[in-house]
Amino acid sequence: MSMSLTGVRRSSAVSARVLGLVAAALSACATGFGADCPPHSLTAAETVTRLKGLDTAAQSEMQQHQYAEAVRDYREASCLAPDSAPIFYGLGVAEAASGDFLAARKSLAVADRLQPSNVLPLAMLVRVNFSLGDTESLKATLREAARRFPQDGNLHAGLAQFLVQNKLFDLALAESLRAQRASGANAGSVMELAVLENTVGAYEDAIRNAAAVERQAGLPDGVRASAAGVAGLSYESTGRREEAIAHLRDAIHLDPLQENSYLALAFLFEKAQRYGDAVNILHEGRRKLPGSFALLLPLGSDLVRAEQYQAAIEVLRDLLRQSPDELEAYLRIADAYRKTGRPEQEAGILQDLAQRKPEYPMIHLLIARAMLNPDRADYAKVLDELSLAEKSAPSDADVLYLRGKVYAAMSRYEEAAAALEHAIELNPMDPSPYYQLALVYKKLGKAEQARQALGRMQVVKQNGAGPETRGVN
């Protein structure tokens, strides 16, 4: 389990205070030691010398990552100075660094008890409890830190940062809010809070905090641009799209090299179905960031939506040349081919996808559909694709429907009827198979059954389109 050694580095400051605590150690010489400490016969002067030596050695060992040796030396030191908070803190840090988190927790708790005015043991306990995966103890430590150091903005901001890094976002939010309430909140921690608030849905808070950072002319443009981006996204979440767009444009203006701003603004345009605007902003992004890779897929997708199919195909083909694992790009290209009436190319790109990712959901159904479109379809190959589709989805009504259509086209009417009846059984509220079935029954000379199938199609259609008519089986 990895752990931040920020606290370990801080331990160098501890040694300066060791000597100041020697007096406490000396008094302990007369009164005895902890249960794990062997008795010793050092004089007071010898104890001081020994402590200095142990502390120096332990620190050197820590720097050389010799944690077991550091633990050993700090343990001996803790026996000589059992009332020394810095020694127990050093011991806890060394134990944590060596991976003995349970021992570290005990030592840090002693350090905290001995010197409750110091934030370091609690801050380190947070890290140790995280490493132990002990969320409840972690929360208890955070509560204790809040109780004793409510105004220490740096402490709470630091804890928030640690918790964000370790993806404990709820607790990070809690600490970020504490940092904000305390005096020490800086632009960085305010931004972190704004991001968290936007994430949890406190959009007005996020807008207020992010906009405050955005307005600070003295801050680097990159920071202000990020703030404008967060404000924009929060505005979007509150339904104020024009403000959202304005803030994201500000973000681009402040720092034209942040690709996220282009992506976010394009996303807003997509939501508003302003695909031309989305294309324009992504083109602008590509001009500013010609090497940007992340802009290509949204640009290609938006070009398809904006009905600029040939440009879309070129952009997406360019993307696939650079990154053939961008699976969505294959589908977007297929879409563009379909919409420009090029079924062979559509089937071809889908086959490329199947080759790259054979288990891609329903890929063989998509290929089969594409292959059915040409005037002279190779039905045997379509059936092969449908067989592959059935392997991954044995009871899929769409596969059976398509199989029924193919059989019908091949004049294999009995098989077509069976497939279509099965499709209807799986999804009785889809009108399409009834119609096909009626045609098949007619070919088979079953006029009454054909009439019934058409009648049932009408029954299904009477419910109108909408979720209530969705297939449920």
Next chain:
Amino acid sequence: MTRRQLLLLSGAGAILPSALTASEPQNLSYPLREVQGTLTPPERFFVRDHFREPQLSLETWQLQIEGRVAHPYHLSFSDLLELPAKKVEAVLECSGNAANGSAASNGVWEGVPISYLLEPAGIDRESALLAFEGADAGRLFQDSAPLAYAQLVPLEKCLDASSLVAFKLNDLYLPRRNGFPARALFPGWYAMDSVKWVRRIVVLNAGDRQSAFYQSGMDRVYNRVVRTDEGQKITRLSAIQVKSVVAWPSDKMNLPAGRHLVWGFAWTGTGAIREVVLSVDGGMTWIPAQVQSSPDPFRWVRWSYTWTASPGDYVLMSRASDSQGNQQPVQRDKTRKDVYELNWCAPLQCSVR
């Protein structure tokens, strides 16, 4: 039906015929057939507001705990997040939800047990009730004071380990309209007690009259009004009555002859769902349905029945019973004078051709 219409129609409304003047409430619900699996997505949770939704800030939100306690105190949102939390899957249903209505939703709630919040306050031995007050406020009736939304909940229910001050739903923070940043949650009880946007908990003795609750007129609604020989008996609503609904097909739907999966949900506030049965002939005969999810307390179960439908006209009804021996009534109790606990088996017409 909006909350306002509901109140006007209720027995309590008859007691107090004055017009309501609450600000425009949100009144949202979504067809249950849109729920996949058993959890209602947060954006599809039903909403029944009394007043305008308050705009709350995480940075200033506080929960006061006061009243008959030795140590009144308040919590910030940070405090709430850093307290021991637990998750409870529970259905919430509006007490005025129609018999086949969709003002019911099921989710996994996360929050801090109310019992844990009460501990440091040190409640009085005589305490019997807790008043929960939301940050939403307004006039419930024309003749009542403009006050915060408030409900009284017996201490025993509050001390139940599943009763929470909740801040998450299905692992996401509460949507604003469902009580962001925090709400009370009383699994197994009708939703009006699960006060949204909670900001104050007041511990009360049995004789205390919490002002917002009484002065707002809240004591005059959410009551079970039963006609008796002596007149009428009024009792406060609490536990959700056993209920099931057919989610698919919809009422007055035309189905083609063939096999169809009829399905829906069932829930109860007392114990767990034991059985769901379905009738396609208006309640003359009943067929056991398959319960598809585990019938634990508080959560709803999804049930289904594969129906081979021949041409004809049908009346579908589902009926649930729970582990406490309660069974969904086939019809509304005719002695009821209120419009709550509408849990009878709602008939649903279906034409098969």
